[in-house]
Every structure is written in C-alpha cells, then in structure tokens.
Amino acid sequence: xxxxxxxxxxxxxxxxxPATVQYLTKHxxxxxxxxxxRGKMVYDxxxxxxxxxxxxxxxxxxxxxxxxxxxxxxxxxxxxCGQCMETCxxxxxxxxxxxxxxxxxxxxxxxx
Amino acid sequence: xxxETKEVEYGYSRLIIPIGPVHPALKEPVHFRVSVRRExxxxxxxxxxxxxxxxxxxxxxxxxxxxxxxxxxxxxxxSHSHTTCFTQAVEGIGxxxxxxxxxxxxxxIFELERIHSHLLWLGVMAYEIGFDTLFMYTWxxxxxxxxxxxxxxxxxxxxxxxTIGGVRSDLTADMVEKIAASMERIEKDTRYxxxxxxxxxxEKRLSGVGLxxxxxxxxxxxxxxxxxxxxxxxxxxxxxxxxxxxxxxxSFSVVTRTGADSYARTEVRIYEVFExxxxxxxxxxxxxxxxxxxxxxxxxxxxxxxxGEMISRVEAPRGELLYYIKTDGEGGIKRxxxxxxxxxxxxxxxxxxVGGEIADIPVVVASIDPCLSCTNR
Amino acid sequence: MFILMVLSAMCPVVFxxxxxxxxxxxKLHARMxxxxxxxxxxxxxxxxxxxxxESLIPVTAASGINIAxxxxxxxSSIIAAGIPLAxxxxxxxxxxxxxxxxxxxxxxxxxxxxxxxxxxxxxAAIGFARKMTMMVSYEVPLFISVVSLAIKSxxxxxYNDIIQFQIQLGSCFAFAFPSxxxxxxxxxxxxxxxxxxxxxxxxxxxxxxxxxxxxxxxxPYLALLKLAxxxxxxxxxxxxxxxxxxxxAIFKGNSSLxxxxxxxxxxxxxxxxxxxxxxxxxxxxARLKIGQAFKFNLVLLPLSIxxxxxxxxxx
Numbered sequence: 107x108x109x110x111x112x113x114x115x116x117x118x119x120x121x122x123x124p125a126t127v128q129y130l131t132k133h134x135x136x137x138x139x140x141x142x143x144r145g146k147m148v149y150d151x152x153x154x155x156x157x158x159x160x161x162x163x164x165x166x167x168x169x170x171x172x173x174x175x176x177x178x179x180x181x182x183x184x185x186x187c188g189q190c191m192e193t194c195x196x197x198x199x200x201x202x203x204x205x206x207x208x209x210x211x212x213x214x215x216x217x218x
Numbered sequence: 219x220x221x222e223t224k225e226v227e228y229g230y231s232r233l234i235i236p237i238g239p240v241h242p243a244l245k246e247p248v249h250f251r252v253s254v255r256r257e258x259x260x261x262x263x264x265x266x267x268x269x270x271x272x273x274x275x276x277x278x279x280x281x282x283x284x285x286x287x288x289x290x291x292x293x294x295x296x297s298h299s300h301t302t303c304f305t306q307a308v309e310g311i312g313x314x315x316x317x318x319x320x321x322x323x324x325x326x327i328f329e330l331e332r333i334h335s336h337l338l339w340l341g342v343m344a345y346e347i348g349f350d351t352l353f354m355y356t357w358x359x360x361x362x363x364x365x366x367x368x369x370x371x372x373x374x375x376x377x378x379x380x381t382i383g384g385v386r387s388d389l390t391a392d393m394v395e396k397i398a399a400s401m402e403r404i405e406k407d408t409r410y411x412x413x414x415x416x417x418x419x420x421e422k423r424l425s426g427v428g429l430x431x432x433x434x435x436x437x438x439x440x441x442x443x444x445x446x447x448x449x450x451x452x453x454x455x456x457x458x459x460x461x462x463x464x465x466x467x468x469s470f471s472v473v474t475r476t477g478a479d480s481y482a483r484t485e486v487r488i489y490e491v492f493e494x495x496x497x498x499x500x501x502x503x504x505x506x507x508x509x510x511x512x513x514x515x516x517x518x519x520x521x522x523x524x525x526g527e528m529i530s531r532v533e534a535p536r537g538e539l540l541y542y543i544k545t546d547g548e549g550g551i552k553r554x555x556x557x558x559x560x561x562x563x564x565x566x567x568x569x570x571x572v573g574g575e576i577a578d579i580p581v582v583v584a585s586i587d588p589c590l591s592c593t594n595r
Numbered sequence: 596m597f598i599l600m601v602l603s604a605m606c607p608v609v610f611x612x613x614x615x616x617x618x619x620x621x622k623l624h625a626r627m628x629x630x631x632x633x634x635x636x637x638x639x640x641x642x643x644x645x646x647x648x649e650s651l652i653p654v655t656a657a658s659g660i661n662i663a664x665x666x667x668x669x670x671s672s673i674i675a676a677g678i679p680l681a682x683x684x685x686x687x688x689x690x691x692x693x694x695x696x697x698x699x700x701x702x703x704x705x706x707x708x709x710x711x712x713x714x715x716x717x718x719a720a721i722g723f724a725r726k727m728t729m730m731v732s733y734e735v736p737l738f739i740s741v742v743s744l745a746i747k748s749x750x751x752x753x754y755n756d757i758i759q760f761q762i763q764l765g766s767c768f769a770f771a772f773p774s775x776x777x778x779x780x781x782x783x784x785x786x787x788x789x790x791x792x793x794x795x796x797x798x799x800x801x802x803x804x805x806x807x808x809x810x811x812x813x814x815p816y817l818a819l820l821k822l823a824x825x826x827x828x829x830x831x832x833x834x835x836x837x838x839x840x841x842x843x844a845i846f847k848g849n850s851s852l853x854x855x856x857x858x859x860x861x862x863x864x865x866x867x868x869x870x871x872x873x874x875x876x877x878x879x880x881a882r883l884k885i886g887q888a889f890k891f892n893l894v895l896l897p898l899s900i901x902x903x904x905x906x907x908x909x910x
Contacts, residue, residue, distance in 0.1 A: 110417070110879045111414050111416075111417045111879075112351055112352065112355075112414055112417075112878070112879045113875070113879050116628070116875075116879055117627070119626065119628070119629045120623070120626050122629070124626065124630055124631045124632075125361075125630065126630050126631050127631075139368065140368050140369045140372075142369065142370070144372050159515075162281070162283075162517060163284065163517065164284070165283075165285075166287075185287065185291070186373070187287045187290075188378055188386075189287065192381070193515065193516065193517070201372075233717045235717050235721070242802050242805055242806075243802040254721075257721075257885065344881075347802075347882055348793050348794070348796070348800065348801075348882030349793075349880070349881040350793075350878075351627065351878045352881075354629060355628070358629060417881070419881040419883065420881045422887060423881055423883075576721060576803060576804070577800075577803050577884045580802045580803055
C-alpha cells in the first residue's frame with residue numbers, strides 16, 4: 107500500500123536548487139532562448155525589392171506598404187508566425203531573440 | 219437539454235450551484251447549473267459558448283495561408299493537431315503529396331504534442347484533487363518538452379511547423395539525437411508519476427467516480443481517451459491512418475481499459491504517453507531523408523488549388539478532430555466546419571455527474587480533458 | 596488587572612510570531628515543490644495590502660453577523676494563543692486553564708462558520724455543512740487526549756500545573772507514560788484537521804466549493820480571518836510542544852535558563868511540530884472527501900479513549 111509516495115522526493119527537494127528563477131525581482135536573471143526563437147523582427151531595407159508578397163501572406167495584417175514601395179511592420183499586430191520570413195524571396199526579413207517588447211506608445215512599436 | 223421533461227424531486231433542501239463560467243476548478247469558461255440535495259447531485263444543466271470567437275466566419279475572409287495560422291490559434295494545447303488537419307484537407311483537395319520526411323517530422327511533433335498535452339492534463343487533475351506538489355512536479359517534467367519544442371520549431375506553444383505541402387523547418391541530426399536522449403528522462407519521470415497516481419489518497423478520490431458504461435459511451439458518441447477507458451476500441455491512427463502512421467503501425471498499440479471511471483481515464487492517458495515515447499523513438503531511428511517542402515512558393519500553390527470539398531480527421535490528444543473544408547478555387551475558403559473532440563465528450567458529463575457528490579464535480583469535469591476554447595471556437 | 600496587562604502585551608507578540616510561522620510554512624512548502632517561494636515576511640505584506648482594499652457586503656447577507664464574526668474569530672484565536680505564552684511570565688496563579696484555551700479555539704472555528712454561512716451564498720452553505728461534520732469528528736478526540744494528561748498531573752486542568760508536573764518529573768510526558776504517548780499521537784493527528792490543511796481542508800476547498808466559507812469576504816475581514824487561522828495554527832502547535840514535549844524540563848528547571856531562552860526554545864519546538872504536522876501533510880497528500888475524512892477521524896476516538904483508560908489505571 108503506497109501512502110505519501112512523494113515524501114522522499116519532496117524532502118530532498120528542500121536542499122536542491124529550485125526549478126524557477128527570480129525573473130523580474132532580481133536584475134539579470136532569466137532563461138536564455140534558442141536560436142530559432144521568433145522574437146521581434148528585423149528588416150533589411152536595401153535587400154527588399156518591393157514585391158509586397160509578405161503583405162499577402164501576413165495573417166494579422168501587420169505589414170503595410172509605404173510610399174517608396176518598401177514595407178513597414180507593426181509589432182503590436184504581429185503574431186510572430188514567421189510566414190513573412192518564409193515568403194520573402196530576398197531574405198530581407200529575420201527574427202531576433204528579443205521578447206521583452208515594451209513601449210510607452212504605439213509609435214515606438216514600428217519597424218521600418 | 220431544453221425540451222425534455224426532467225423528473226426532479228423538489229425538496230426544501232435543494233440548492234442550485236453555479237459552476238462557472240468563472241470557477242477555480244475550471245480552466246476555461248463553461249457554465250453548469252448543478253442541482254444539489256445536501257451533497258448529492260440531482261441534475262446538471264449545461265451552457266457553452268463563453269469563449270466564442272467566430273473563427274469559422276473569420277476563415278472565410280482570409281486566404282489559405284493566413285487561415286493556417288488562424289487555425290493554430292484555436293487552441294494552445296492542441297495547436298499542431300489543428301494545423302495538421304487543415305493542411306491535410308487542403309492537400310487532399312489540391313492533390314499535393316508531401317514527402318516522406320515531411321510526414322515523419324509532422325508525426326514526430328504530433329506525438330511530442332500528445333505527450334505534452336497529457337502531462338499538462340495530469341497536472342491539472344492533481345490540482346483538482348488538492349495535490350499541489352504533483353501538479354508542480356508534472357509541469358516541471360513538461361518543461362523539458364517545451365524546451366525541445368523551442369529548439370526545433372521556434373515556439374513553445376504555437377509551433378507553426380506545418381505548411382501546405384510539407385513542414386517549414388528541418389530537424390538537424392543532433393536535434394534528433396537530443397530528442398531521442400530526452401525520451402529516456404521523460405520515461406523515467408512518467409513512471410514515477412504513474413506510481414504516485416497509485417497512492418492511496420489519490421486512488422480514493424479517483425476510483426468509482428464518474429462512471430460511463432460502454433453502451434452509453436457509444437450512444438453519446440464519445441471519442442478519445444474518454445471512450446477508450448470505457449472499453450471502446452477507437453483510434454484514428456489505426457482505423458484511418460494519416461501522416462506517417464501507415465508505416466508506424468507496428469510501433470504502438472491502442473490503450474483501452476474497462477474500468478470506465480476517472481481512474482481508468484487517468485491510466486489510459488498515462489499509458490498513451492508511454493506509447494507515444496515508443497513512436498518517437500522509432501521515428502528518430504529511421505527518419506527518411508529528402509526535402510521537406512515543395513519548391514514552389516506558397517502563394518502560387520494556393521492559387522492552383524481547385525474548387526472542391528474535403529473532410530479530414532486526426533487523432534488529437536483529446537480525441538477525434540474533424541475538419542470540413544470547401545474551397546472556392548481562388549485561394550480562399552467558402553465554408554469551414556470544425557468538430558472538436560470536447561464537443562462530442564461534453565454531453566457525457568450529465569450522465570457521469572448525476573448521482574455523485576459535489577466533491578466529484580471537479581474530478582469528473584477534468585477527467586474528460588475539456589478544452590473549451592476548441593469547443594466554442 | 597495584571598492578567599489583562601500581560602495578555603494585552605502578548606497580543607503583538609502572538610501577531611508577529613503567528614504570521615512568521617505562516618511565512619515559514621509557505622516558504623518550506625514552496626521549496627519542497629522545487630519552487631523559490633514567497634519571502635518569509637509575505638503574510639505581513641498580505642495583511643497590510645488587504646486592509647487597503649474595499650470590502651463588499653452582499654445584499655443577501657445578514658450584515659451584522661457578517662461583520663462581527665471575523666473580528667470575534669480573530670480576537671478569540673489571538674487570546675487562545677496568548678494564554679500559553681503569558682503563562683510562562685507569571686509563575687503565580689493561572690491565567691487560564693486548558694478548558695479555556697480549547698474553548699477559545701473551538702469558538703473561533705464556530706465564529707468563522709457562522710460568519711461564512713451568513714453571507715447567503717450557496718457555496719458557503721455547503722461549506723457550513725462540511726465544517727460542522729469536520730468539527731464533530733475532530734474536536735472530541737482532541738479534548739479527550741488532553742484530559743488524560745490532566746488526570747496524570749494531579750487532576751488539575753490548569754496549564755501551569757501540567758508544566759510544573761513535567762519539570763518535577765524531569766522529563767516530558769510523551770517519553771514518560773504510555774498513555775501520554777498515545778494521547779500525543781491522537782493530538783498530533785488531529786492538528787491537520789483542526790488547522791484546516793490538506794488532506795482535511797474540505798470546508799475551504801479551492802477547487803470544489805471555491806473557498807467555501809470565505810467566499811464572500813474581502814478586504815479587512817479577509818485579513819482578520821487569515822490572521823485567525825494563523826493564530827489557531829500557532830496555538831495548536833505551541834500547545835502540542837509544551838504539553839507533550841516540554842524539553843526544558845530535561846534541563847532541570849527554569850532557574851538556570853532565563854525566561855526568554857525557554858520561550859525561544861518552545862517557539863522553535865512549535866516550529867518543528869508545525870513542519871511535521873502542517874507543512875509535510877500539505878505537500879504529500881491529496882484532499883479527502885467528507886465521508887472519508889469523517890471515517891478517518893472516528894478511528895482516532897477509540898485511541899483517545901484508550902489513553903484515557905490507561906491514565907486512569909495508572910500507566
């Protein structure tokens with residue numbers, strides 16, 4: 107008959123390192139992200155040829171065309187799916203590992 | 219529920235308790251009006267669609283590429299199942315056959331998602347019976363799988379791995395090795411969790427609770443582990459194989475139990491994790507080589523897909539997921555209909571709850587693994 | 596007069612120590628679950644924060660009882676925890692005997708019950724029925740196990756007399772007599788039920804009845820109720836340590852050690868007992884159903900009667 111099966115495990119966990127980190131309460135604590143992680147996007151203006159294919163495949167309408175036939179990304183509408191990166195024939199779009207995207211106004215959340 | 223005469227004995231001690239839409243026992247909003255006399259449940263009334271987002275209507279305004287990402291966001295736990303079902307249907311209409319490597323990678327992520335969903339459910343079940351420590355422990359095991367997801371696909375919850383005609387990102391050789399190596403660790407931890415679920419205090423809460431005999435399960439059309447725990451042997455992976463399951467037929471078996479109570483459902487899910495580990499090990503051993511997605515750009519592909527309709531089904535972690543798609547020939551969708559597994563299982567709750575105690579409500583509701591954001595899309 | 600002064604001086608001490616106990620309990624519970632956990636002074640932050648919140652009284656509530664019962668519950672719990680602490684200060688006379696302490700602890704539970712159910716919520720009504728069942732099943736073994744101690748120490752229920760008896764005996768009750776050992780087992784097994792922790796926290800189950808009796812309380816009343824529960828836990832563990840395991844008696848009387856040293860030793864001992872009977876069961880067990888908990892506590896009743904009979908016989 108098993109009762110209190112977790113007792114030994116729970117007791118030894120008192121002395122081991124915990125599985126959580128003090129992310130925002132201590133400065134510099136965090137867990138690193140991997141290289142395929144899709145964070146905030148980065149856009150190479152010079153490589154872009156203005157084909158506007160990314161606008162047709164963006165699910166949330168986060169990409170809009172500007173006057174010089176280049177594009178503008180709205181980070182607050184982006185869902186970080188990565189389809190624009192796949193569709194672009196010139197590899198002008200990439201994703202960084204920045205996930206702490208905070209701003210005090212919507213104008214700062216635009217990548218040109 | 220409405221329109222049938224209910225014979226309820228009216229006594230002075232009859233209470234009506236609202237469980238939900240906001241309740242600590244539920245993870246997602248659903249409303250049960252439970253009539254109770256002291257501690258015994260007399261009647262249950264159900265109301266859905268608190269999380270309705272009109273996804274089927276939204277799908278008619280987007281083209282096929284954009285719809286793939288919309289389908290993924292119906293549910294966070296079974297997101298890959300939704301995209302797999304959708305792309306299978308579209309590939310069926312367009313006559314596109316993905317390569318063998320793409321199908322095997324799809325299946326690998328599919329089974330990893332099954333493990334992660336069942337581990338999440340085990341933690342939730344432990345929380346419902348008051349066992350916080352097991353909840354934290356199970357989710358700590360699940361973190362390893364989420365880390366694997368992040369390394370291979372780039373996202374912990376929404377993988378965005380599927381594309382029409384194949385998969386998006388390839389698995390390098392050491393990623394495959396890493397997956398196979400972490401399966402050892404996960405198997406050991408799952409065996410530990412299996413032992414804890416046989417603890418006396420846990421077994422007292424789960425056994426004999428929420429009985430659903432196999433005849434009623436068949437009449438009410440339950441699917442998934444809920445049906446398999448009542449003795450019905452139904453699994454789409456064996457009955458109607460999709461993706462790479464045709465060639466993996468011998469690496470796994472369907473887990474059924476005859477207990478038909480919550481304990482049987484728990485056992486079915488834990489043993490399904492072991493079967494999924496077997497499948498993943500088989501795939502990691504013999505992953506065929508090749509390229510993973512068609513050469514054409516995706517926008518040209520979807521413009522070539524003709525008008526037509528298709529039904530496709532997959533075995534999501536909660537049961538059979540069914541999609542009906544009608545395309546309009548110009549890369550858009552005319553009609554989309556989704557039948558999620560929880561929609562089929564939630565009708566069985568009334569039969570399970572009547573005659574039980576109040577203390578059984580969270581256990582029974584959690585034991586059908588309700589994913590209500592799938593249900594009220 | 597002197598009694599009143601001593602008791603009111605003990606109230607801040609009880610307040611601080613019982614909230615510290617709760618903080619240490621939460622930190623140890625988190626570490627056992629491989630988490631970091633809140634800081635130890637978190638209950639103080641919670642107390643201050645809750646006093647800053649608005650309190651809403653529902654329309655269907657009997658507002659007089661609803662408001663008065665948290666205050667009464669907190670007051671009786673704090674006094675019940677203060678009496679053993681104050682008894683160390685005065686060697687002359689008794690501030691209160693065991694009957695008073697146990698009555699105040701039960702009264703605080705009854706006040707919580709009455710106040711909770713007066714709010715008119717169906718969940719609170721279910722919590723009320725469950726709490727009544729639980730109280731019936733654990734109060735009786737608790738009382739009887741204490742009575743058998745009193746019989747040993749010269750038929751007196753005064754708290755001081757029991758401690759003096761242990762000092763004269765030179766060893767603790769639990770090590771000296773078999774009847775006291777059985778009484779100790781019964782008392783320690785009743786502590787999780789009296790403190791309201793898993794596996795016996797059925798009246799206030801979070802997932803079943805959405806916190807049962809506490810569901811309509813918010814703001815300052817919730818702070819007072821949580822304080823009442825912490826003070827009850829502290830009183831129970833302190834009583835368990837000093838009644839059964841009074842270790843300073845082994846060190847031959849309290850003339851060599853100062854009063855504060857003995858107090859610190861007793862508080863540390865209460866901390867150890869809290870770890871064993873409140874934190875560890877909270878971590879490794881699941882919650883029972885009300886029928887199962889009732890049957891479990893009925894098993895304790897023959898044990899406590901056995902200890903009573905043995906102490907009368909003279910063992």
